Amino acid sequence: MTAPRTRLSHRLAAGMAATTLALTGCTAPSHSSGAIVDQVSDIKRVSVHDPSVVKANDTYYVFGSHRAWAKSTDLVNWETFSNNLSTDFKDILGDIWQAWPKQPANSDLTGNMWAPEVVWNETMGKWCMYMSVNGTNYKSVIVLLTADDIEGDWTYVGPVVYSGFRTDTMAATDVPQVLGSDTTPSRYLSPGDTEINAIDPCVTYDEDGTMWMTFGSWFGGLWMLKLDPATGLRDYSTTYNQVEDRSDPYYGVKIAGGHAVSGEGSYLLNTNGYWYLFVSYAALQQTGGYQVRLFRSKDITGPYLDEAGNSAIFTSSITENWLGGTGIRLMSSVQWSGNDSDAIEVAQGHNSAMVDDDGTAYIVYHTRFSSRGEEHEVRVRELLPTADGWLTAAPYEYTGVKAASAGYATSELSGDYELVVHKTATFFQGLQATAKSDGDNSGTQYKGVELPVSITLHANGTVSGERTGTWNVSEGSNQMTITLTSDDGETTYAGAFADLPRDKDLKQVMTFSAIGGNQSIWASKV
Structure with missing residues (x-):
């Protein structure tokens, strides 16, 4: 297979595998709404945890944890496929498993292949897969496999970066080579310092063609280091100084997290004049609070900041950072007239992202649901650029209809909307027997979902209803701003x-999504 026309990148590690759905992808006749399918039930779904998206020729692929892979011709309907890793993984990865991650408390490789990232390496003329082979107590390794065809078969090449090493085990790694020492520095022995789990690789090229890999999980932070495009492995010619909360001789450049806070599944996307960093906070289970936070930088190595100027790097321990205000939360659990109350997305996370050939950006992630326990499926949403340089996720799943960048008539925009704010401290907590007040989502059967308020956008540029304010749209564009007044004061949001x-x-309705005050909002016309 030839090189991809569009190259993308990756996201995270699952602790529990849901059954992968054996589905056949096809393109259904166009719906009157413009969607690819006639009804929601026609969509061919697939379960791929931690989906990393890449495009080869005219086909989209997602690679995920536990050897789950799928492909699509339209980003809507997916079908699973298999390769030699699907069945022969113990032969292919057996040596590195025995040499490093395998331990008495974690002795089976089957559930320990996490969050692969697949990219095309032009220098090697190969597809490169970077996969976490996970062990207990952070004893993990990210390895490289290569293939001539993106669908496989895959050949093991070697290790890229290790974690969980100690002085008595370092000889089995490249750590002595990099550090020039046979003794493990104390910083690697503490998850509150620089002890990480070497999982969740994301690989990309910067503007100069330099190859980088981001990785890491929770506690010790998220890091990035240079790769050698000639081998696909670590670039040993590049060295890094030890600077607290900024760089480390073995792990490279620190980009996020640290000091025992949550954070995993780092993903970088270069578009719109910025490098965007996506990070998943909290725990991945249905009621674990899993969520995507967004930061950006002009430089691939950072610093990555949110809209309020908060750094993605933590310099002190913060309990339950996933309830705090660092990072823009792109989406939450929403119950409004536009979705099914039995299929509310919850614990959305470990995303990848891409910019397609036509310039449209997408976020690809897995989500669980309000009534389906730990089952999960892949979802795709369009990412809409804002006038002030952010990316905001569309309020509804992508089903073949994209935002019209040339804009819409004012008569289409004005009218009654449901509005939700993706508050950072709200997370799905399951059914509640009795509706409560004081921020406990009175009037819904679920605890921890966002309920809409009603607003009206008037043609004269004013907003009335449960929130008041003003709005405007740029002529000949879908770019908009809205200023809303609430009990917290006045906030201006930029969006589309x-x-x-x-x-x-699949009823087609006008929506807008926007970012302001370091928060995301969605609105849907009723």
Whole structure:
């Protein structure tokens, strides 16, 4: 297979595998709404945890934890496929498993292949897969496999970076080579310092063609180091100084997290004049609070900041950082007329992202649901650029309809909307027997979902309803701003309008999504 026309990148590690759905992808006749399928039930779904997206020729691929892979021709309908890793993984990865991650408490490789990232390496003329082979107590390794065809078969090449090493085990790694010492520095022995789990690789090229890999999970932070494009492995010619909360001789450049806070599944996307860093906070289970936070930088190595100027790097321990205000939360659990109350997305996370050939950006992630326990599926949303340089996720799943960048008539935009704010401290907590007040989502059967308020956008540029304010749209564009007044004061949001099919029934409605005050908002016309 030839090199991809569009190259993308990756995301995270699952602790529990849901059954992969054996589905056949096809393109259904166009719906009157403009969606690719006639009804929601026609969509061919797939379960791929931690989906890393890449495009080869005219086919999209996602690679995920536990040897789950799928492909699609339209980013809507997916089908699973298999390769030699699907069945022969114990032969292919057996040596590195025995040499490093395998331990008495974690002795089976089967559930320990996490969050692979697949990229095309032009120098090698190969597809490169970077996969976490996970062990107990952070004893993990990210390895490289290569293939001539993106669908395989795959050949093991070697290790890229290790974690969980100690003085008595360092000889089995490249750590002595990099550090020039046979003794493990104390910083690698503490998850509150620089002890990480070497998982969740994301590989990309910067503007100069330099190859980088981001990786890491929780506690010790997220890091990045240079790769050698000639081998696909670590670039041993590049060295890094030890600077607290900035760089480390073995792990490279620190980009996020640290000091025992949550954070995993780092993903970088270069578009719109910025490098965007996506990080998943909290725990991945249905009620674990899993969520995507967004930061950006002009430089691939950072610093990565949110809209309020908060750094993605933590310099002190913060309990439950996933309830705090660092990072823009792109989406949460929402119950409104546009979705099915039994299929509310919850614990959305470990995303990848891409910019397609036509310039449209997408976020690809896995989500669990309000009534389906730990089952999960892949979802795709369009990422809409804002006038002030952020990316905001569309309010509804991508089903073939994109936002019209040329804009819409004012008559299409004005009207009654449901509005939700993706508050950082709200997370899905399951059914609640009795509706409560004081921020406990009175009036819904679920605890921890966002409920809408009603607003009206008037043609004269004013906003009335449960929030008041003003709005405007740039002429000849879908770019918009809206200023809303609430009990917390006045906030101006920048975003974009998009006429999209709803998740519930594919009825096409006007929506907008925007970012302001370090928060994301969605609105859907009723």
